[in-house]
Amino acid sequence: METFVCAGCGRIYLEKSERCVHCGSDMEERPASGRGIVYSFSSVHMGAQGMPTPYLLVLVELEEGGRILARLADDDESEPSIGGKVIFSGLSDTGPVFRML
């Protein structure tokens, strides 16, 4: 898993950009294991426009530090829990996707 970390505010991105869209500082490439733990999660039943429900949102704390909001893979039927281990499985139209380990 490749991440890009802002040298200024520490924000983590999964896609490369010139500068941090949050604070404008330079970005540094940082390889990540893709492993993390569930910091919180919510199953969304009434969703955003054009997004079929239900889907599971997970706020993931990465092993290397920092958190990102992601989806749990649609075909992952395991019951998430706070502190549960997850691994990055790729980027979709709706951003990062993780699986429970």
Next chain:
Amino acid sequence: MRGVSIIGVGITPFGVREESLVALGAIACRNALEDAGLAPEQIEAFFLGNFAGQAFVGQNHIAPMVAHATGLGAVPCTRLEGACASGGLAMRQGVLAVASGQVDFALIAGVEKMTSAETDETASILAAAGDVAVEASVGSTFPALFGLIARRHMHEHGTTREEIAHVAVKNHAHGKLNPNAHMQKDVTLPQVMDARPVADPLGLFDCSLISDGAAAVVLCPAETASAHHEKPVEVLASAQASDSPALSDKRDITTFYATQKAGEEAFSQAGLSREDVDLAEIHDCFTMAEIIALEDLGFFARGEGGRGAVEGMTKLGGAMPVNTSGGLKSKGHPVGATGVAQIHELTLQLRGEAGARQVPGAEVGLAHNLGGSGATCAVHILGATA
């Protein structure tokens, strides 16, 4: 800086309204001017809170339109946008304009018209109050963000589903007594607990209402207020603070830093302590949000906020009733109007004009208005005339 007082308030009933966005704003403004006994041409500055006129009804630039419909003439008109705290920001700008001596009479209003959009469209419009690049694009709606927050609060502090649900029961019991509330009826604990899930652990009755409505306030210098109203209400504090909206940027998502900062600043300005507050209007966009705000403002220790509604401290008749208006939960949440409507409710209470929901002898009231997932917060403290 000189003291500032409220000499007039106005509101429209909240709910599904036929009137246009601009008409709603003008109705509330005229009601407030009538309450203050002022003619429109006496107003010297106008501040309007509105979140998403363009997205909801296709109209931006509404401050001069509401001013024109109210008959204010050529006065400076400024629209403030701070998501769900837009009304609180408008109030603060009005307070600063009068406190600085720049103007003697300022009119503040907040308005939103939301019910003409479909529910999923509304969810997407509201989601833009968060960080779209890292949240809405992933599918987070506001109920989802507060679902994540609630789950973490339950995990860290042992807050229970029942405690969270009790906030809805309480605020509906209050809103039932408010003739301007959107949903004037009780809900039971089982109704809240067993409601259709929206973003678990939050269900339908944990979410505030999608409403149309407007509210307005007239301000003048405290030293001349009694010439305009027999019961002026003094603005004892007007504070505002900010934070990053994205949950992934927050060290701890069970607290809102902007609320803590604005709260501390407000109590410092007013020279009061938490025990001095007789009632509060708290931003209950979701049931969980009221519990967190009670903790962030220092009324309860961290993790103890859930006790408020369960044990009755925050109910009418309790030590510090919270959301006597019904709150966003039952009175309704026309986003841009909410912060001003909170000031409307406190003003009625501090004048002793709140009818069936009156808090006896209320002298100090606090209004807490939160924007998005905590990126903006406005806190006002108001005091009755001795």
